[in-house]
Amino acid sequence: MNAIQSLSNQSFDSVYGPVKSWRYGKSLGIDPIGMVSTCSFNCVYCQLGNIQKHTHQRQIFVPTDHILCDLQAITNWEDIDVVTLSGSGEPTLALNLAEILACVKTITQRPIIVLTNSTLLGDYKVRSALKLADIVAVKLDAISAKQLQRVNQPVATIDLPEILTGIEEFRQEYQGHLAVQTMVLSLWKPDILQDYIQFIQRLLPDEIQLNTPSRPRVLVRQLDARGNHIEASSNDAYQQLRCVSSEDLCVLAQQIYNVTKIPVRCPSRN
Numbered sequence: 001m002n003a004i005q006s007l008s009n010q011s012f013d014s015v016y017g018p019v020k021s022w023r024y025g026k027s028l029g030i031d032p033i034g035m036v037s038t039c040s041f042n043c044v045y046c047q048l049g050n051i052q053k054h055t056h057q058r059q060i061f062v063p064t065d066h067i068l069c070d071l072q073a074i075t076n077w078e079d080i081d082v083v084t085l086s087g088s089g090e091p092t093l094a095l096n097l098a099e100i101l102a103c104v105k106t107i108t109q110r111p112i113i114v115l116t117n118s119t120l121l122g123d124y125k126v127r128s129a130l131k132l133a134d135i136v137a138v139k140l141d142a143i144s145a146k147q148l149q150r151v152n153q154p155v156a157t158i159d160l161p162e163i164l165t166g167i168e169e170f171r172q173e174y175q176g177h178l179a180v181q182t183m184v185l186s187l188w189k190p191d192i193l194q195d196y197i198q199f200i201q202r203l204l205p206d207e208i209q210l211n212t213p214s215r216p217r218v219l220v221r222q223l224d225a226r227g228n229h230i231e232a233s234s235n236d237a238y239q240q241l242r243c244v245s246s247e248d249l250c251v252l253a254q255q256i257y258n259v260t261k262i263p264v265r266c267p268s269r270n
């Protein structure tokens, strides 16, 4: 951890919420990344705004003791259905991920979820740490290199084959509940849909979650955005996002389900 990050993390609360999730109910968030938003992607729809540190290098951002201490202060466990690691960027970048998950497991009696952008799944240490989670949701927004660049804007060293291979390796090893999360920004052409379905048929996840951006995106980092998609005020720089209608999302969900028979969830279909 560098000196600036260490200093800025002193007053940082690594535990937030619970926030209401359409997928998992009332979710207590754990942020292993800290004050500086850090991710190997810079997704065009990211609710954190433009990612401040674009990297695929793993490091310890928030010491496990800091998270342990924040978790021990939680008293309203009756309001919490699940605990989710996500927060201010890509949680698998946290080198202490396994330690954090082990620590959360000892303190909470709730299912533990990790939301990952899938870019580090080629690393066996990351896959091995993730095995401690009850549910892992892997992001898969793109099935072509062009889509990946346009939607996710990865760091230069990351490519689509590496991501897909990592997801497949993880599927083979992971015994927990595997969800694929896909953000849909525009109607898919038939070849994209076919490639997506073929990959899903090989992968056989436990479920697929489709979503589309529902509000404008604030461009500048705000800590509150890690839990809720904050409303853009007139003072904020924000951007309208491309999205599809909930009807189109439902049609897509049905098309995927008809072929794969894997449950497909989307906000209007729950």
Ligand code: SF4
Binding pocket: 039, 040, 041, 042, 043, 045, 046, 047, 048, 051, 088, 089, 090, 117, 139
């Ligand atoms: S992977 Fe998640 S945290 Fe990273 S840029 Fe995309 S939406 Fe934001």
